[in-house]
Amino acid sequence: MVEWNEECDVLVAGSGAGLAGAYTAAREGLRVTVVEATDKFGGTTAYSGGGGVWFPVNPVLRRAGTDDTIEDALTYFHAVVGDRTPRELQDTYVTRGAGLIEYLEADDRFAFEMLPWPDYFGTAPKARLDGQRHVMPTPLPASVLGDLRTSLRGPLDTDRLGAPLPDTLIGGQALIGRFLHALSSYPHVQLRLNSPLVELVVEDGAVTGAIVERDNERVAIKATRGVLLAAGGFENNDELRKRYGVPGEARDSMGPGGNTGAALLAGIAAGADTDLLDQAWWSPGMTHPDGRSAFALWFTGGIFVDQDGNRFVNESGPYDRLGRSIIERIEDGSLTLPFWMIYDDTEGVVPPVKASNVSMVEPEKYEAEGLWHTAATLEELAEKIGVPAANLVATVDRFNAMVPTGVDPDFGRGDEAYDRAFSGGEPPLVPITRGPFHAAAFGISDLGTKGGLRTDTAARVLTAENAVIPGLYAAGNTMAAVSGTVYPGGGNPIGASMLFSHLAVLDMLGN
Template sequence: MSEQGAAGDEYDVIVVGSGGGLIGAYTAASHGLRTLVIEKTPYVGGTTSYSGAGIWLPGNAAEQRAGVEDSPEAARPYLDAIIGDDAPVALREAFLQAGPRMIDELEQNPLFQWFEWKGVPDYFEGRPGSLAQGRTVFPPDFPRAELGSLEPLLRRPLWTERWGVHPGLQLIGGQALIGRALLAYMETGNGSLRVNTALQSLLVEDGRVAGVVALQDGEQVTFRARRGVILAAGGYERNGELRRSFQPAVGDEWTQGCEGNTGDALTAGIAVGAATDLLEEAWYAPGLVVPDTRPVFYTSVWSGIWVNGEGERFMNERLPYDRAGHEMLRLGQLSTHWVFDQRQLDNERAFATLPVAPEVPGWFDVEKFVEAGVLKRADTLEELAELIGVPAAALIKSVDQFNGYARAGKDEQFGRGEAPWDLMVTHLAGAHTDGPNPVLGVIDKGPFYAATIVLSDLGTKGGLRTDEHARVLRTDGSTITGLYASGNTMAPMSGRIYAGAGVPVGSSMAFSYIAALDLAEQG
């Protein structure tokens, strides 16, 4: 087992990026292919290591163990209905067929035993094939010490990077998934890893991709690949220039993506003739503005309402996060006011049990937030309106109207509290009201507060076009021999939508796996 590959070495497969691409690297190495993973940053894991590691793969073994009646065939009409023509049918069919097979193969290795189903509803309720109980599975926690000498290579949790808290003795969520994958990959005996190694360009010989040119610790190195290269280096969310080019309304300052995700693999693919699609898209999510760091990924409100600059409510604040982000973008509400009352703060669970809450004790420090100016506080709604610069009469009207809905138990304006996702979120947070619908608590207990919600994202999602084998395509539809893509480097099989919790991680894993199998079958 080696953590280093010698400069200039030749491999069967080279994987660029160490998030979901590690599953492809493990698959290639476990099938006997000499494999190299190069990672731009000092740490393995990318944005996947920040995630909760939800994995959306219809019909997998973990669902079956939990008694969930599901299959690729059951999920097909759901994806067909919500994706439509935004992505090729062949891609989602490949994804559906590969998911259960991948989980079965992974679970043959004790390091991947056993994935666990947890009830997270699909994000588009009422569509054909949608499951209210959800399809998302998760890796079990993993003792950090099990990584041994590999442990320093693992990217720290997001909250450790941002707040400096201890990373913990147990790897959870994305940390557990990456830790398990890294160890499994290295234990194959066919895997090498080079960190601090940034892709510069693809090596093309006789019309095929034959390797990569990279910069390692300031020195240019070339690695050759006998069979092919898998580009799995995330999106371009941390590249301000590319975002201004493809997503002019959205900058890079509010993203949750890993700092290494600057689109190097995307631009390298384009340079050798790759076609692209959906570059204007991202995995959007509301972000709560906090002091001294990037916004916190905030799946939805527990109580209160969002109002625009006119003091008017404009959407269902509990939409699944990507749907909420797209609605904010559609309406041009890239920054909005979250107005709530003291009830929100009295419910300790409402902040402590966010689905992706910071693992930081007391992270929502009211006095610190007020002092920093990211949270406004006032004894009356009139005073709060003045602090946030909206018309007082409009804000009072919006709150009064919502309070009427809360007391009646039905949001007549936007239908908040009717979908399985809404109810799941409420269950996690705990009801903050004894009203007929806990999702619609009244806003009447001063003092009143206003925080800022901005349009954040978990990464960009447009990328290189591929076929159902994850082979990168040219603009004329032909394949670029030896080049594959997955994850956020690849134009997504899910098109413009986010079907359910774990689609980004699940599809990244699945297409990395598909690519590795295609490479292994070349013989």
């Protein structure tokens, strides 16, 4: 028997995009307690530059005049994900996202706008190349949050570089800010920081609540309707990464430090089955003077070369696909870290990376750490970064010869719509001819792990025998990703987290 210290209807562990579940519960009149393991709300979502969601044919897109159809979106999603995850789970994600946007827009504290973002597999059947499946939250004045302003995580430059808090919230910060603003208006909502969920309470096979650590004490919280685990992945736990075979290191993840897998382990201890535990949302990572390689995209020039001075990948491809290509080469022994971006002096010494996510600091700091190098010739540059000079010269010469044709026969750079998203629709092939020449070190980064507890279409957690664990739900990166081993489009992680959190509470309500 458990001696309960607190009681609510819905207990939500985590405060990222899973707040959609907390909001749904509060709006529908349920008593809600949100427990966040760290001292800030927002999770990985608060670090997202766009905060977008991939929800085909939602009201925002319909108002913009999209001619997309759910049938086309399903065809695309099925073709990309395949049979790696249950078809009914995929169908739920694709078909129910629009309804969530409609639900949120009924509250004037939520607002979204279209941000065209091409699907990440441009040659798959029914891929949308014009980006009309992606929307993002509109900016929000930070002052709206009142006393909660300083409890909102990030942005990244604030947390890693000490930059001042912005006056306007954008992207993931705007999304979390809107949820916090809405939740704070309900008297039956408790928002708790520094309160990690460490154990689930199971009685007669059902989850009836959880044990939370607060002020060095164990607090038992009874949840009469259910417990929703939406506490992120385990990307910042090197021991778990090693146990489950996740490439890379915690230091190079973009997830907040509190994402160590405690909620996941609690679910496993309660009898939950898992899937995809060796998977993450990957990306190339530009290495910064603090030794961390951070998610980077939007390259306006440059090529990547390996330790032999050879190109090995489509540098303009979608970041998860690019990251997976890098990992495959690391695992087969053909690539060692760091790999190098080679570029000329067209934009100066700073690499042609327009979205480094963590802002670049002074060039001399990178140079002092041996991360950026400059030389008058490619031969000299090759010596500085330790690659064969003849190979590097030949690699650059071959690439430069491709530029006038606009075609990359080696790696297909520019063949898909996403490749051209940052070059005005033109081939993203920029010559490397103007000295001095530069090299910048890169590693592998991730946006978080994507393996977790297996669920059904209502986000109910399942056992290995496919039985539902009553009272237990999962969403976000605590849930095994609906997209399996791929990343179909921008906004898929946040969208899935929001949707399955929402569906979890609807199930608790009997809807």
